[in-house]
């Protein structure tokens with residue numbers, strides 16, 4: 453092989469962990485970055501965002517599989533460190549990044565302000581990882597690539613996008629480098645979204661880099677419509693409020709669709725539904741602007757119901773908190789790490805008629821985790837709050853493929869020359885590696901942080 457056609461992969465994140473997706477593709481002396489994610493979670497993992505990125509100016513382009521922050525949220529920092537673009541993604545990913553990166557910058561600024569006020573940071577003064585201006589600069593570098601249209605990004609290197617059914621705009625990226633194909637799965641959807649089109653079959657590729665977030669677990673296959681119907685009817689009948697802490701992209705739109713369907717089918721009354729999160733409202737509007745990504749097309753409001761209210765202003769949100777009428781309130785943040793939902797919980801947790809419904813993973817150390825584990829008193833905004841409301845959870849709205857889904861995805865491919873597993877905890881990846889070996893007889897390699905692999 454000539455040095456001219458040498459291709460190497462370098463894994464700078466999402467190695468034996470689920471965040472910070474960053475893979476460098478070295479090709480003909482140039483460097484291309486596939487995904488540019490933020491490390492999230494416990495402090496020792498988040499600290500890695502502060503390590504300087506190797507030669508950001510020398511990156512020729514960034515390619516994004518989707519807009520989730522663990523895949524796109526490092527971009528403003530990379531720009532701050534000197535990266536000049538371009539950044540390629542699908543159209544919907546590009547538009548979703550506009551919402552998410554500005555929000556991420558805002559959160560970085562707030563965290564730094566809070567750390568300075570409380571003087572808990574070891575840095576003095578505490579600085580944000582990036583600011584709104586950096587996010588705006590990053591957004592100016594975004595370029596749209598059409599799905600299913602091979603696009604040349606450099607001599608001898610082209611990319612093509614395929615829908616992955618994970619969130620709006622999410623894709624696999626298939627690179628062809630001097631005739632060799634490399635498939636990046638990004639995050640793979642599970643085909644059980646009621647809103648998004650299902651994931652496309654992966655295209656045949658020489659090398660596959662595959663996520664394994666739930667490589668060791670299967671989700672229960674329960675009827676979420678029936679569960680929601682029972683919960684809504686029970687809470688509304690006794691005159692309570694159903695508060696749903698929502699993840700703004702994906703799960704909120706699934707919930708709106710499910711509630712709308714239940715109402716249309718006469719299984720629940722036309723209960724008032726309030727969406728109280730400016731970012732979730734923006735994301736929902738964006739979903740509706742991309743019908744080509746959706747499988748729901750029932751008239752004017754596929755993500756709505758007859759008694760739907762968009763709560764924009766903070767004043768209206770506070771008024772809503774004071775209302776005792778039976779209703780559903782969907783509000784962020786999903787893990788109760790901040791946001792308007794905390795005000796709703798302050799008002800409704802002491803009310804035995806009301807209920808809180810968790811629809812997503814609650815990370816360790818969050819109020820969401822404590823409540824879900826049955827704590828009867830929580831502190832919100834420095835006040836002790838008694839928990840009298842019913843605490844419920846539904847685990848089937850995940851946007852991720854589980855272990856069986858991942859296997860079903862992979863088996864559609866002719867055997868790749870090499871398979872690399874990333875984006876998963878060590879145990880999850882080992883379980884997936886074992887299944888691939890025993891069920892398909894294929895070899896899969898678990899990648900390590902900062903490992904560089906010639907292809």
Ligand SMILES: [Zn+2]
Pocket residue numbers: 518520523618639
């Ligand atoms: Zn994702």
